[in-house]
Amino acid sequence: MDVKAAVAFEAGKPLTIETVHLEGPKTGEVLVEIKATGVCHTDAYTLSGKDPEGLFPAILGHEGAGIVVEVGKGVTSLKPGDHVIPLYIPECRQCEYCLSLKTNLCQAVRATQGRGVMPDGTSRFSLDGQTLYHYMGTSTFANYTILPEISLAKIREDAPFDKVCYIGCGVTTGIGAVINTAKVEPGAKVVVFGLGGIGLNVIQGAKLVGADMIVGVDINPKKRALAEKFGMTHFVNPQEVDGDLVPYLVDLTKGGADYSFECIGNVKLMRQALECCHKGWGVSTIIGVAGAGEEISTRPFQLVTGRVWKGTAFGGARGRTDVPKIVDWYMDGKINIDDLITHVMPLEKINDAFDLMHHGDSIRSVITF
Numbered sequence: 001m002d003v004k005a006a007v008a009f010e011a012g013k014p015l016t017i018e019t020v021h022l023e024g025p026k027t028g029e030v031l032v033e034i035k036a037t038g039v040c041h042t043d044a045y046t047l048s049g050k051d052p053e054g055l056f057p058a059i060l061g062h063e064g065a066g067i068v069v070e071v072g073k074g075v076t077s078l079k080p081g082d083h084v085i086p087l088y089i090p091e092c093r094q095c096e097y098c099l100s101l102k103t104n105l106c107q108a109v110r111a112t113q114g115r116g117v118m119p120d121g122t123s124r125f126s127l128d129g130q131t132l133y134h135y136m137g138t139s140t141f142a143n144y145t146i147l148p149e150i151s152l153a154k155i156r157e158d159a160p161f162d163k164v165c166y167i168g169c170g171v172t173t174g175i176g177a178v179i180n181t182a183k184v185e186p187g188a189k190v191v192v193f194g195l196g197g198i199g200l201n202v203i204q205g206a207k208l209v210g211a212d213m214i215v216g217v218d219i220n221p222k223k224r225a226l227a228e229k230f231g232m233t234h235f236v237n238p239q240e241v242d243g244d245l246v247p248y249l250v251d252l253t254k255g256g257a258d259y260s261f262e263c264i265g266n267v268k269l270m271r272q273a274l275e276c277c278h279k280g281w282g283v284s285t286i287i288g289v290a291g292a293g294e295e296i297s298t299r300p301f302q303l304v305t306g307r308v309w310k311g312t313a314f315g316g317a318r319g320r321t322d323v324p325k326i327v328d329w330y331m332d333g334k335i336n337i338d339d340l341i342t343h344v345m346p347l348e349k350i351n352d353a354f355d356l357m358h359h360g361d362s363i364r365s366v367i368t369f
């Protein structure tokens with residue numbers, strides 16, 4: 001079938017709207033009509049050329065929501081008409097990783113997903129006979145896409161696509177990092193580096209679990225008001241701090257953060273996030289994705305003296321199990337998504353979403369089809 005897609009032909013170039021060919025679902029696959037998709041910084045990261053797994057030409061996008069149109073042979077858990085959220089980390093419930101119950105990093109399709117193809121090693125997308133790669137197993141910058149059955153979370157039908165698509169990455173990553181990965185407890189002092197689409201959800205999660213002090217660190221003062229609305233108690237602009245940021249944060253938190261989160265993807269800030277943690281117990285969680293070849297460093301003494309460095313992908317969430325619950329939280333008014341969606345636009349305007357992000361003028365832009 002013909003579908004409308006924003007194609008990334010080359011790193012560093014704007015996306016182009018094209019009519020591309022999409023083959024039907026094969027065994028174990030599902031055809032989904034995408035109704036809405038968020039634009040996450042990770043899409044910009046891959047488009048920039050900094051992603052070692054970045055492939056071109058590709059159809060990016062990984063924060064979608066839509067409706068099942070057709071299922072391939074052997075698909076049993078979904079049927080046409082089901083409402084779904086695509087998962088860039090699937091949940092097969094059978095692999096060693098799923099069965100370990102120690103991680104959400106299901107590996108059932110990870111190898112082929114990283115090579116931009118479906119589990120059988122081929123792509124469903126093409127343009128004039130040229131293969132277009134899938135991205136993160138989701139490719140939600142198209143009005144129809146194909147996914148493995150295990151990469152879809154079935155959600156309730158009354159949930160609005162243009163809001164819950166954000167649960168496909170940013171909401172779940174931020175709130176999940178707090179609850180599943182760091183396991184922040186009531187009364188904690190939390191420092192959040194980066195008040196964008198992920199960091200504000202970390203703040204939302206920290207408030208939800210009852211943190212006492214939530215410090216937000218960002219160089220963009222425009223992020224302050226919304227962060228305060230979501231529960232930030234103190235704002236720090238590193239450009240206005242006299243001297244080093246780390247001792248400043250340690251003083252502010254009276255000894256260091258119980259928990260810190262890096263939500264930017266900057267290895268220097270990852271170090272600061274670790275080092276502003278409390279001696280003996282502070283836990284720093286890396287969420288931001290750093291470019292190819294970049295490395296983190298600190299004095300080992302930081303770890304010897306009890307600080308812990310962690311990382312999280314998709315907030316540690318097991319998608320098929322946890323995503324429907326987070327949709328319920330939204331529908332029950334327990335979490336706020338609406339205020340974080342600052343821009344809504346059609347696919348034709350998708351490059352504006354990247355511009356808004358790069359200029360620090362949006363939290364989340366959502367594309368509706």
Ligand SMILES: NC(=O)C1=CN([C@@H]2O[C@H](COP(=O)(O)OP(=O)(O)OC[C@H]3O[C@@H](n4cnc5c(N)ncnc54)[C@H](O)[C@@H]3O)[C@@H](O)[C@H]2O)C=CC1
Nearest residue numbers: 041042194195196197198218219220264265288289313314
């Ligand atoms: N681990 C995971 O599963 C996930 C990771 N990510 C990653 O999380 C990061 C954040 O993503 P978004 O929130 O969507 O990005 P965003 O662009 O919305 O937010 C980034 C924020 O960092 C701030 N910032 C930039 N440089 C700074 C500096 N030097 N000091 C202080 N603040 C600074 C910006 O002003 C902005 O508010 C990205 O690296 C993204 O790839 C995103 C989703 C899932």
Ligand SMILES: N[C@@H](CCC(=O)N[C@@H](CSC=O)C(=O)NCC(=O)O)C(=O)O
Nearest residue numbers: 040042051052053089110169289313314
């Ligand atoms: N491809 C990159 C790594 C990108 C990355 O870390 N992705 C996160 C999700 S970011 C979402 O917005 C993730 O889930 N990682 C786990 C995984 O298995 O990819 C690289 O190679 O550095």
Ligand SMILES: [Zn+2]
Nearest residue numbers: 040042169170
């Ligand atoms: Zn994302």
Ligand SMILES: [Zn+2]
Nearest residue numbers: 092095098106
């Ligand atoms: Zn698995």
